[in-house]
Amino acid sequence: MGTLLIRNAWLDGRTTDVLISDGRFRSLTAPSGTQADKVVEAAGMALLPPFYNTHTHAAMSLLRGYADDMPLQKWLLEYVWPYENKMTRQDIREGTRMALREMIRTGTVFFSDMYFDIEETIDVVREYGLRAAIGVTFVNSHSKSQQAEKLDMLRSWNDPTGGRICLTVAPHAIYTVGPELLVQCAETARSRNLKLHIHLSETRGEVEDCIREHGLTPVRYLDRLGVLGDNVIAAHVVHVDREEADILAERGVTISHCPCSNMKLASGIFPYKMLHEAGCRLTLGTDGDSSNNNLDMREEMKFAALLAKVGSGDPEQLPAGEVFDMATRAGAEAFGIDAGVIAEGKRADALLVDLHNEKMQPCHNLLSNWVYAADSSAVDTVICDGRVLMEHHEIAI
């Protein structure tokens, strides 16, 4: 891997040249005349960390707009599942490709995925040069031999990219995975030092069913099983009480907040203020294209911030800088990626954002414009691990 020079970028209130080598930021103040194998001109553009999307289903981009504006059960039973039953491995490859192009276009370099036929997803991630944590999904309905095969894969798998892709253990949810399999997943994750990715407390129905079946709410139920720990990524977490928030904080669970999906499916209003006050680790996810209907983390930041304000009745909740941190640094940190901030020594993930874009002007406050005003038309260039994935609006492959 060669060297990359970002010339004349706007960073921390000044114009500077940034040198990247071996996939890391070497200097944020490279002397003029610095040579590099590749140079990207960045005059009039801000250098910002890119997005880390902690919950999605990439290949479901194929279902974007296929079924909207209906209750979750009807959506799943009558539309999503019948469609998915007809999907081939080639479809999954194409769907993932579409998703990755959309992610790059909108400034995302990492996603935590949960789907099936993951060999296809892995191939496409390699091809496009992003980072990913790819879930090996477990559900009760799989046969014992299928489950054994999955556990085998988790034990024997090696990252072909040397650091950009990891697998996660992904029991789908408490209502699709029984207690025995949940415990087995948790033990596998712990022993293999892997993340565990699960849907949790997404709907009121899930909570009611769990109380009926197990006599406990979902968070308490998982905690009793010993599943919760600092390697757990819990998606949604809409319906929890304050004591559950404290449990999640104490166990170090990472929450993936998906505001658009929760709003579109009318799942409920994420209790941001309560979870924040409890000290929970908060990150941001888009969920799939089928329930959002895009993978645009910039838009997701705005939804998260505005929902936190109107949901609490307090406009000071989740200010621009905090939601930006959730979508960038916190997402990377949750998956142990040494990136998410622009700093010397960190892995070189970055965006160039066009400051001349109509929505980025005037620039009283760069982060406010980025969170509340911009859209993907301002994303000029995307860099992941020191490699340029999109340059001046052109995706590299």
Next chain:
Amino acid sequence: MGTLLIRNAWLDGRTTDVLISDGRFRSLTAPSGTQADKVVEAAGMALLPPFYNTHTHAAMSLLRGYADDMPLQKWLLEYVWPYENKMTRQDIREGTRMALREMIRTGTVFFSDMYFDIEETIDVVREYGLRAAIGVTFVNSHSKSQQAEKLDMLRSWNDPTGGRICLTVAPHAIYTVGPELLVQCAETARSRNLKLHIHLSETRGEVEDCIREHGLTPVRYLDRLGVLGDNVIAAHVVHVDREEADILAERGVTISHCPCSNMKLASGIFPYKMLHEAGCRLTLGTDGDSSNNNLDMREEMKFAALLAKVGSGDPEQLPAGEVFDMATRAGAEAFGIDAGVIAEGKRADALLVDLHNEKMQPCHNLLSNWVYAADSSAVDTVICDGRVLMEHHEIAI
């Protein structure tokens, strides 16, 4: 004004050529070989109606990102008003110019404005070729002679564009305009056949103050004064009860729903379901760049639809087609503009939307993609009154 041919556009499920002359759609199925003074190539693009933004403050684009994440009173008293006190007419001209470029970029051809020094706004609207309903603002703090001057302007003004600009009578709100002046505004509007544009029931504080001062809620108070009628555009309307919804419906008042502003300032959740069931006339507005923080009606559609769903707990509320209708046809109709749909004989306002854009694929449902998935990067071309304001991403001036 010459003829304009849109070639190979996607419209109602087929590819067609569209001929525009004298500012109107002449033929949606022009024969091949049709000649025109100007041709726009539209292969791979959908022809859609553009947006009609029924509540904004254009020149406040200057304050985008100047103050966020704080309570309304602090925002107004410590930031917005001191800033505005220093604004010159030239500033207002520049701010309006920035706003209009942003509107064109994001597919809006009409806005209903409320601000001061409106001669500047009118000039810039003429320059850029949009449509506008420009509010002549009334507040108690103006002197009698200032108010007389404004009333004079309303009586003597002639539209220099021959149909694209009108003035509206704009008493700012019930808490800044006394009952006598409100009645005078209503009478002027009625006698001159003008719209009346007012902020209404935006915050809980406004309702409480009104009850304390007048013994009535804001809608009932305005109704008792005889202000409400089918020429009234009421912005926000967040805090109303069912009886007030019925009053608004019966009087034919147009509501401008501004979801981003209401959420960002934590004003409250717009009661979409109740107002819709009462039969109210609903349209969409962005409010100003200072409280949104953009003028992007596409994003506003998504916020409106998702807020209606989560606010009511019902995912079937405000489906894509309905919110699209609010943002297009209904907005035009509220201001008596013979446009907002693509139909022969209608004024020729339209967008070309790029179907190859990553967020517009796959195309199971065009309107769903446009409402829930897209962003301004898919807006290729903008046409207003038969004139091309932006062609293939290039703004004409």
